Amino acid sequence: MGHSGLLGSRGTQGTGSVIAIDIGSSSVRAIGYDARARVVPGLEIHRPYALRTDAMGAMEVDADALVDLVALCLDDVSARLDRAGVTPLAVACCTFWHSLIGVDPSGRACTPVYTWADTRSASVVPHLRRLFDEEAVHQRTGARFHSSYLPAKLLWLREACPDLFVRSLYWMSLGEYLYLRLFEERRVSISMASGTGLFDQHTCEWDVPLLRTLQISPDTLSPVAEFTRTMTGLRGQFAGRWQRLSTVPWFLALGDGACNNIGSGAYDESSMALMIGTSGAIRVVREAADFTVPRGLWTYHVDQRRIVQGGALSEGGNVFAWLVHTMRTTPPADFEARLAAVPPDSHGLTLLPFFAGERSPGWRPGARAVVHGLTLATDPVEFSRAALEAVALRFGLVFELLCHVAPTAQSIIGSGAGLTESPTWMQIMADVLGRPLAPSGVPEASSRGGALLVLEALGIVSDLSHLESPIGPAFQPRAEITRIYLRAQRRQQDLETRLSGFESTP
Incomplete structure (x- = not known):
């Protein structure tokens, strides 16, 4: 497995670039940021993709195809790092919240990535509202019952696709699956877990009473950690593919909405x-x-x-x-x-x-x-x-x-x-x-926010308010x-x- 670490304000000081991976709902980006959270010229890679939709409410994409797209972006970044002589300090990552992937015992996706916009699980929401005190669940998890969140998705999947449900040993988000492929290790940040509808926002742990009633074992979900619980040491083909990124800390994936706020100021x-x-x-x-x-x-x-x-x-x-x-x-x-x-x-x-x-x-x-x-x-x-x-x-x-x-x-x-x-x-x-x-004058606020949070964790940025976020004249x-x-x-x-x-x- 890849090595793990915990970095805080005592972390690395110096010059270099944080490489931020940003997986949105229509494109994948990899962007280099300097110690002031400014884009490093030439370190901007963008690859679009399209979600699969249908009249029944599907809004999904192949999980391994997205991993491949991220890999292509990092191929380009790695080559440009070498040409520019830029030293990578760390890797940040943000992805869209509320995604779900079923993963089989071999560690490979056996379902598509079901996105927040997939509404096929809307049919089970009334059942969830009868089964639970929704207001009590809302106060614990921060989420209402809705097709965006995992309670509805898991219940729907069990009923609509029982074979896929049984094949899935683990359930995880897109960012977790990316890191599982790269490091052969399961771990989820507090940020990403908090957007599932299965997470107690007050204790920062999986909501066991909710999981018990849904008949979902906590063991099928990734261990929760702060995003600073980094991974290091890429596995397999990826170690040789991006040698300069293999030895730097990879911070756990964060929710893109949280990063957007931070990145826009x-x-x-x-x-x-x-x-x-x-x-x-x-x-x-x-x-x-x-x-x-x-x-x-x-x-x-x-x-x-x-x-x-x-x-x-x-x-x-x-x-x-x-x-x-x-x-x-x-x-x-x-x-x-x-x-x-x-x-x-x-x-x-x-x-x-x-x-x-x-x-x-x-x-x-x-x-x-x-x-x-x-x-x-x-x-x-x-x-x-x-x-x-x-x-x-x-x-x-x-x-x-x-x-x-x-x-x-x-x-x-x-x-x-x-x-x-x-x-x-x-x-x-x-x-x-x-x-x-x-x-906002920031063209990629979520990506920048991810980089800023990593720079803060590394101790390179001591106070987010000390960095100017470009803003235009107000309407x-x-x-x-x-x-x-x-x-x-x-x-x-x-x-x-x-x-x-x-x-x-x-």
Whole structure:
């Protein structure tokens, strides 16, 4: 097996680069960062991929294909390290939360990677809600019962794919599986375990009462450790393939949402991060002292001493991309300008934007998008504006709940290309929230956040606040438009109430 270690503030000092692996839901990246968390020129590798989807709600990818994609990125990084004469200090890793892989006794995946967006397990959520006191489970695990999380995925898999379920000796996330392939060792960070729905956020251990009722042995889950419990000594082909990375510490994989906050500069209660990538989320990082899990929101960990609380939407940049693709009467180059020309809430439409189901705050995976008010005069740009406003209104609901958690937050930082590349959506969001929204100038916030946490653990960065995180001029809310959107939000909530009970289950 690979060697293990524990690194803290006493760790390595000096110059060099932290290599950050970032596995998102549409691409894999490997980026080198210097001691000030700045990208090392030439050490930026990006390889896209596509999830497999179907009409039944599948959203999955082959686990070993993703490992191979990471390996290709590291091939390129390793070659460029040699050419540039850069010394690698450590490897950081962040991946999307809530993934599930079944692994057989030989240590190889026998299921695909089931992602957070896979909704096929929505059908078992009502059974979980009958089986447990959901509020008590929410307070312990920080998660509601939903198709995003592992309780529903495991129960569904046992019923829908019993052969795969029986073949799986272990259950793990994508980051754990990557490290199992590289080091032949199972271990999961507190951060990654905290996003499963099977983890007690207060004790930082697997939730044994929940596992017992689900008939899942804790032995099938990886041992939990702080992310600083590093692995060293790549195994097999990988040791010779990346010789300069074989002897450095590899820090355990972290949840990408936590890293996004850290990387964009929202590393404490003074700032919230509002991120729109494929999906969307708004979050705040807090010290993990006495805390409760807020209604409608989730609670996960950055590491043992810090939690991240917030809410997530299954809709974000995916909606923008769908609009551009579907409303083809508008050339993409003109789309932004035409959106901006539509006055706020002037389209006569009320839209529930549950294109991929609902997460925060209602947690209804079977919810689907509804539009009210369409007429023969409605044009594609008006519909598109209504959809973007509708997503922003849902963010407004989550933001209101999050303000009770972090009432002293002074700023909101917008991140993710889905948001920051659309000035119109940035302005809509600022108007809905009624607060200034400043775009992050960090192009890869999650990757940078992973590198920052490693630099902090190594003792190279003593205080995250000492490093500047680039932020652009804030979009300012307009009071009269905020009032318009408040009325639109009430109208949206009224439509949602009237249609309650009309849900689809994949």
